[in-house]
Amino acid sequence: MMRTPVALGLDFGGTKIAVAVCDLSGRRLGATTLESQAAAGAEAALERGLAAGRQLLAEVAPDGELAGVGAATLGIPYDDRVDLAPTFPGWGELPFGKLVKAAFPDVPVKLGTDVKAAAAAELRWGALAGCDPGIYLNLGTGLAVAIVAEGTVISGAHGASGEIGYNLRTAADVGIREPERTILEGVVSGQALEAIGSAELGQRVSAAEVFALAETRPDAAGLTAAFTRELALHIVNLAIAIDPVRIVVAGGLVGSWDRIEPELRRALDAAVPYPPELSVARFPADAPLVGALALGVQAAGAVLGEGAFA
Incomplete structure (x- = not known):
């Protein structure tokens, strides 16, 4: 048989x-x-x-x-x-x-x-279908994006296209190697927010819990505001460089999208010459x-x- x-x-x-x-x-x-x-x-x-x-x-x-x-x-x-x-x-x-x-x-x-x-799945069956170019933003334990153009996911010369977690954060970082500087993923990622939140709030918390506490605690609200502001800085610069039709977002922090999205939307509208659409991915989790x-x-x-x- x-x-x-x-x-x-x-x-x-x-x-x-x-x-x-x-x-x-x-x-x-x-x-x-x-x-x-x-x-x-x-x-x-x-x-x-x-x-x-x-x-x-x-x-x-x-x-x-x-x-x-x-x-x-x-x-x-x-x-x-x-x-x-x-x-x-x-x-x-x-x-x-x-x-x-x-x-x-x-x-x-x-x-x-x-x-x-994940970006290939969204390009073929999901929220990036028909987008040329488009950006897939993963907000999970780490931080990375994938860029899609002409019907494919851009790999890069070494497969490392989109690894924005390694971005420089300020001009003072120029010419400084790791680990002498803090890479972007060290402050803008689920793992980073969990570590920073646990240290600053005096209790062990997950990244999602930091966002939840921000509803009632000013110290948590300050942490999430700094998180979303720095994320927005890098996503805006990427959008200016790529000129995408749409940015779709997925990963564990999508559960806190109601607090992340407004800041990203305002930042994109304020600075990008042609602001892209912004949405949750079809397969967010x-x-x-x-x-x-x-x-x-x-x-x-x-x-x-x-x-x-x-």
Whole structure:
């Protein structure tokens, strides 16, 4: 009897790992999410994600044939390492591609960065469809964007296009190497706001909780105002350089969009010659996972239709 081919998508983020299985038309068969548990170590987190993928395949496609695996991750993945992944200690030293391929022997595997995979999903099926150019802004554990133009996601010479988390913050940073300066991601990201908020507010809080406390506490409101103001500075400058049709936003901090959006909107309208549209992504929480599934289908050699992931 012929077995139904399926694809596995793995999305390794700074705080969570998301896993899903779909058929080769893009119809999702099942999904699960687990915490990254970074404190337990990078290798343990990767193995937990791979084990979750194998378990999900057994549950939702016991008679299926795994035809392709897509693995998206923070940073830039290679077979022997992951570059530019400072928010997850030890992640950069993992032989990421080798370990994923070893977990699924004889199955084609396609790797990708989480933000670019997410942007590809939004470009094909979501809020960036028809935008030329457009910007995908990820406000999660870290900070990054992806730029889409002429129907594709711009990769850059080294796959590092859009890594604005490394931006200089002031003119005083010019010519100063890390770690002698604080990169933008060190103050404008979910991880940074959690650390700063916990220190300044005298209690352990998540980034989302800092935004929630800003409704009633002036000290928290000051932190979120500084966060959104500095974010707006860099997004405005990027919009001036790219002249996008639309900026779409996703990631864990989208839950605080009602407090972030007004500042971004005012900043764009005040400074950008042709202010772009600004909206939440179609897949605000799981676009990287959708992108990973798409990578898995591509690894299998199939072509997704326009109705995929509807």
